[in-house]
Amino acid sequence: MVERTLVEALNLALVRAMTEDERVILYGQDVGIDGGVFRVSEGLLRQFGAKRVLDTPLSETVLAGLAVGLGAQGFRPIVEIQFDGFLYPTLDQLINHAARLRTRTRGRLSCPMVLRAPYGGGIHAPEHHSESNEALFAHIPGLRVVIPSSPRQAYGLLLAAIRDPDPVVFLEPKRLYRALREEVADDGASLPLDRCFAVREGRDVTLVAWGAMMRETLEAAEQLSSAGVEAEVIDVATLKPLDADTILRSVEKTGRCIIVHEAPLTGGFGAEIAARLAEHALTSLLAPVVRVAGYDTVMPLAKLEHFYMPSAARIVDAASRVMAYA
Amino acid sequence: MVERTLVEALNLALVRAMTEDERVILYGQDVGIDGGVFRVSEGLLRQFGAKRVLDTPLSETVLAGLAVGLGAQGFRPIVEIQFDGFLYPTLDQLINHAARLRTRTRGRLSCPMVLRAPYGGGIHAPEHHSESNEALFAHIPGLRVVIPSSPRQAYGLLLAAIRDPDPVVFLEPKRLYRALREEVADDGASLPLDRCFAVREGRDVTLVAWGAMMRETLEAAEQLSSAGVEAEVIDVATLKPLDADTILRSVEKTGRCIIVHEAPLTGGFGAEIAARLAEHALTSLLAPVVRVAGYDTVMPLAKLEHFYMPSAARIVDAASRVMAYA
């Protein structure tokens, strides 16, 4: 089997989805001849033509709103927003329309869109290109939020998102776009949209993360293992709806939980997970829950970025503190 | 002293702030001759003239962006967005500019704006007029989020928000606009922007809420009291930055905590508070934290609205369960 990067896996899923379902179209800025600024849609214009792959004007609001009209007409639009920091103009259409079209028409019309965007920091990108804003989307009723962390996941989850009959926000950790390769079978198999992935078993502490932070988290788990602490690692991946059960089951076993995310701490999605533990795992918890997260600051420009990003060392520290807790 | 409604208290604070500081101006749709659709700015146009009170075109994006330019020039703009459901087009300017202007220019420019909007459900309003979206704002670094729950609080907190040198989102629980009166001294005294209000003392369980939900929460506390359960009630009021200490201190005492909000459960601001408890109050907690919140659904239209809104009965139930926990 071929080893692929996350970008290649996304591309593969797009080709597969567009081949199997004529209703799937892709649009956004520079997704056509340029193949997207990260090349996720490389070759798609040539393969599927200008009626399936559309370069758009520079208008994020209408890109989101267009999907509501297309969705109502039975299309399955995939919208690419070029960077995380340019997602905000889509929120009005997402919240007021896309996520509630089915509800407000009692099922008569619906909006099976996938809104994709590269997301997160750590690549020394320009201002407004390194934002972690998943929590905003995860609070919107009627919307699914998905963040893959590996090429295989990216393939299976993107296929699932496209096939889902309702709107999905699909955030792609750009730091991982080309950071790793793994075998990805182009078998058309989707992954479930409401199950966390248990990616490492362990009895001592549960580490919960998603997206690019899976790297630091798994690295931390390795380091902890060398120190005799066996961490169970859960990749949330499908943030909304949240599969709290998988996390709760793990914490029932380990009694300890560290939640890791790149977004600012306050009101980040880690809060939701910690809240579920406070609600449903109190008797299992042997130590306080700890969130290792970005600070409640503006994402700094490149030169100070590394001070902002949660590190494996911070996760290890947190885990050590939690293990030492008595 | 005169008894005033929340609307009147806000009006009083606006008059006071505009009188004491020439840099304060107010603008929005229908804030002029109409006095705002809820009459919060009644009389201001007459008193301060068309250079201080400006009716605007129907353009929420530019209303938010305008404040960035005005703020950089030393004005203290107060922006009224007519309803909660029309706040979303302001998010881009709030996140990408207003909340980070000071950071990105190392203090050279700043944006002392107050963005006001009527907020929340329960008045049988039309579609998109009953939204509780405070969590979106509370996740934005550099932004303060304030939600008053009484006329006196509204007066003191609005003054504080206007005087604060940085951007504040000020959400006004419209269900309370005229629902109660209390004495409000027009003494120009502001209230602190980073302290929760302990509004009722009790030893058994801590109830945490804000905005219009304070009514149900206090009602629940009364009912619990009749049943012999003494609830401590904390009104968060200034959600961001969060005064977690006041909440933690209370829970250290009571060992039990119910968090109440109208917004959908998942990713609501209650999650942040529950997370703080899971992190910092584990040893004090005698029972699981419970959130009594809106469902993860679209806010229903008027006819089913009452099914969505958290009720005093739900809070009492939760408290009773928590008290019975062993």
Place this chain on the structure above:
Amino acid sequence: MTTVASFTITHSRFLDPAGALTQALPEFARGPSALKRLYRAMALTRVFDARALALQRTGRLGTYASSLGQEAVAVGLADAMRAEDVLVPSFREHGAQLLRGVTATELFLYWGGDERGSNFASAREDFPVAIPVGSQAPHAAGVALAFMLRGDQRVAVCAFGDGATSKGDVYEAMNLAGVWRLPVVFVINNNQWSISVPRSAQTAAATLAQKAVAAGFAGEQVDGNDVIAVRHAVGSAIERARGGEGPALIEAITYRLADHTTADDARRYRDDAEVSRHWKDDPIARLRLYLTREAGWTKDDEEHLLSECGQVIVNAAETYLAMAPQPPSALFDHLHASLPDALAAQRDILLRESDRHG
């Protein structure tokens, strides 16, 4: 200095306020049947409006936006559409919705706060009311793009108010429609007020029709109190769009005779005298004068029509009032195509609560 582009905006009408023809009638309006159809549709709209206000005043409807005086815009644009076209309305096109086959019962349901009102039994592809002003324009572009991509000979028709023309959404949608030559017709229902903000405070543009210049397609003004002019201009634009000639913008100039909504008191910001002045432009009276003079429309015809419309609306109101509310589970029923497992527990809480306290 050379001139590189130039544009003109025209204004057209067929019937003046006295019901006199100002130019030869367009094709569709020759013979009385079309005009009587338009007249009936406007009359029905006005009866619907009156009933809605009455229901609201007696607490049986929520906040309601009357279309009094603006019936010609809604009716004219809807009459110009084919059944297979798609209407993407704002919240003041009751007349268009009724003509498209949305029932008065459905409209009452919606304005009464019941989602079932947007689950139209007919006009299944039409969009529901859009409350966030201008937010529907991108949807219309999306519908039109769907038509274009599929090669359908269909057109999306999008209506919004003068205030909406200040929204970036509307501009972005028009610009996109222009550059992709989408089969969509935008109709501005310029009732000269946006709650308390007059048209003159909304934009410095001399006409709203010229908003299309920025998007690179044609815009024109019509007398929005002349249903013939609206029907003609929108109809021509629709057929051009259907023929692949791209989008158009029609500004229909009318007047909001009523308060903005039942929650508004327009006397706070505009003179009664202004309103009275505009009553003489009433689109219904105007067409009645014409029909009376030219098509033998009699008092009897009028009474018969009004009582027929009254009956339709009364029946619709009764059906509406008799409907049992949705069950509480309706909150979850259409959130997703099928309810995710993770939400089942919340739904259970709701059902338990509503059993106990509901």
Place this chain on the structure above:
Amino acid sequence: MTTVASFTITHSRFLDPAGALTQALPEFARGPSALKRLYRAMALTRVFDARALALQRTGRLGTYASSLGQEAVAVGLADAMRAEDVLVPSFREHGAQLLRGVTATELFLYWGGDERGSNFASAREDFPVAIPVGSQAPHAAGVALAFMLRGDQRVAVCAFGDGATSKGDVYEAMNLAGVWRLPVVFVINNNQWSISVPRSAQTAAATLAQKAVAAGFAGEQVDGNDVIAVRHAVGSAIERARGGEGPALIEAITYRLADHTTADDARRYRDDAEVSRHWKDDPIARLRLYLTREAGWTKDDEEHLLSECGQVIVNAAETYLAMAPQPPSALFDHLHASLPDALAAQRDILLRESDRHG
């Protein structure tokens, strides 16, 4: 059908690509000093650009957006401003920023990923670069509103690209500026590309200048490779705005000779031949031809200028490279005017972490 409004868009230039005058020079450009000032500013910009690219290629600067070939737009608009006016730029007006007194060191800092680059020592009221396309237009309207409310005789000048004209923010800002007659001049740096999207795919509007028609004020086109034309048109618009005549829109037509940014490879989407063709429009060569012919500009002058500019930029780069980075506490230093208590604990964690692992 009556005509109710009409509009024309004009295009103007003074210097053709061969450096020949096409009409009499405007007032400001008579005598060589102004033209030499403009020439120097363009040359400096190009030297800055080249150095920035070199720094980027060697890993000492982040992603960088070159303004190669577009110097006349930035320089012309900034030269037309008074010191007390306020510039609200996009991210490709390095030439304007330099002329306004922002130092090359500050620009390097910004593009090198250091917030201190936006804390200009001069031009303290100018806005920093705006990365979210078009998002700066509302700021310019706000600055202009501040001027108007205070009665200042000052003007805000806002620059953005052809792509930005598709954004609702830009439209809303222009519409507001129009209806309030704000003292703001919008300048479109139409370099004919928005990354890989050509101008023709951005809008059906025949000119971008006509975007102003929708906002109710004047728009005009100028040859954006003719710094005299840019300076003249923007200058006239600024003085009209200063005089209370309201906003204006100037479309300056130029060409992006470089890749979109250092992260882009324009060969994927446009022909080298197209780029080569546009080199003959080079604004710097054009003015040099004129100066050589009409103002005795010599090879020596040229060499002297280039070495002087080179020195300025080399020094600036050295200062930039020698600067110690900000301490980690910088993350919190300017978040609020004073750090809220609730954030002190987070700041402590940061400082501890950076001590240990930094």
